[in-house]
Amino acid sequence: MKSRERVGIAEFRVVRYPGILISYGLGSCLGIALYDSYRQQGGLAHSLLPGSCPPGFSGRPAKFVEGAIRSMFVELLAAGSEPRHLTAKLAGGANMFASPNAVEEDNIGSRNVRTGREILNQLGIALVAEDVGGRHGRTIEFDLATGALQVRSLRLGELII
Amino acid sequence: MTLKPLSARQLDALREVSNIGMGHAATALSQLIGETVELHVPCISVAEIVRIPALLGRAEDLFAGITLQIFGEARGIILLLFPQQSAQQLLIRLLGRPADEPICDELSSSTLKEIGNILASAYLSALGNLLHMSLIPSIPLLAYDMLGAVADRVLIELSREEDLALLVETEFHGRAPTEEVIRGHFLILPDADTLDVIFDAANVGYEK
Numbered sequence: 001m002k003s004r005e006r007v008g009i010a011e012f013r014v015v016r017y018p019g020i021l022i023s024y025g026l027g028s029c030l031g032i033a034l035y036d037s038y039r040q041q042g043g044l045a046h047s048l049l050p051g052s053c054p055p056g057f058s059g060r061p062a063k064f065v066e067g068a069i070r071s072m073f074v075e076l077l078a079a080g081s082e083p084r085h086l087t088a089k090l091a092g093g094a095n096m097f098a099s100p101n102a103v104e105e106d107n108i109g110s111r112n113v114r115t116g117r118e119i120l121n122q123l124g125i126a127l128v129a130e131d132v133g134g135r136h137g138r139t140i141e142f143d144l145a146t147g148a149l150q151v152r153s154l155r156l157g158e159l160i161i
Numbered sequence: 162m163t164l165k166p167l168s169a170r171q172l173d174a175l176r177e178v179s180n181i182g183m184g185h186a187a188t189a190l191s192q193l194i195g196e197t198v199e200l201h202v203p204c205i206s207v208a209e210i211v212r213i214p215a216l217l218g219r220a221e222d223l224f225a226g227i228t229l230q231i232f233g234e235a236r237g238i239i240l241l242l243f244p245q246q247s248a249q250q251l252l253i254r255l256l257g258r259p260a261d262e263p264i265c266d267e268l269s270s271s272t273l274k275e276i277g278n279i280l281a282s283a284y285l286s287a288l289g290n291l292l293h294m295s296l297i298p299s300i301p302l303l304a305y306d307m308l309g310a311v312a313d314r315v316l317i318e319l320s321r322e323e324d325l326a327l328l329v330e331t332e333f334h335g336r337a338p339t340e341e342v343i344r345g346h347f348l349i350l351p352d353a354d355t356l357d358v359i360f361d362a363a364n365v366g367y368e369k
Binding site: 154 | 215
């Protein structure tokens with residue numbers, strides 16, 4: 001029996017095989033999965049905001065996309081992963097409330113996605129798959145046995161990336 | 162800016178103005194659907210922003226969410242949430258349409274947005290009159306999806322500067338004996354700065 005752990009908003013978890021990490025109902029929030037297939041371990045984060053933690057910030061690091069990725073990166077290295085073995089997948093970053101006069105690139109969802117790609121790039125982590133943007137919510141389930149990220153939405157059904 | 166602890170008098174004042182404001186909103190809704198709408202006494206709580214979706218229900222349940230920003234002398238966000246069945250019921254009663262019709266078309270969206278607009282305007286005009294402030298709602302935006310996804314956009318607005326939010330919430334339901342119950346959540350999330358403005362106007366300052 002695989003244990004399923006829930007990752008709430010502004011949280012992240014790092015676990016080893018055999019585990020499943022799950023995060024429910026992401027809208028503009030970004031889900032970030034990091035995976036090390038050599039050690040079958042990885043992490044999942046559910047982040048709210050683009051940009052990095054402000055100086056002196058003492059809250060949850062995973063509130064920010066940058067804080068989430070860096071925290072998981074540090075924990076995975078501490079758990080024995082080598083940076084070059086890590087791959088990443090992104091899901092979420094939708095724009096739930098269509099506004100008639102908003103610029104698409106300015107919405108929080110898109111900015112979360114952009115920040116995610118930038119930070120992964122800085123850390124040299126390969127982004128191998130993503131299912132981002134659009135106007136729909138997503139629930140994501142990350143299987144540490146295979147690194148597969150299942151993305152479910154009410155309108156578009158199920159997708160594995 | 163952080164939320165200061167509220168005194169008992171401030172909580173009372175807030176509950177009272179919200180009660181009156183939401184009462185007006187409920188009256189507006191009852192005129193719209195032609196039946197009595199009952200309202201719970203608003204519940205006021207300070208919650209960690211990231212915990213708010215969990216307080217509202219199951220993250221994957223289908224909800225219609227209508228959000229408006231509050232402009233004027235006080236600022237904040239209004240979020241109205243209807244579970245799918247209630248949204249469906251509202252449309253059946255307002256548009257006289259069959260129950261199995263999907264909600265995603267243009268007419269349904271504008272109708273739900275308009276309901277949000279009417280409720281928010283009723284609330285804000287009552288609140289504004291009471292506090293002698295001019296409060297204006299923005300245009301309503303609609304999302305029809307998983308509860309977690311519908312709520313997170315609104316939380317993101319607030320969470321840029323805050324970790325805690327003041328939540329004024331009520332549940333209302335229509336009760337025509339022969340019809341299905343309509344339920345909804347009405348949430349007001351004022352900016353932290355705005356609270357000072359509201360308390361000044363209601364004449365209950367922070368205790369020295």
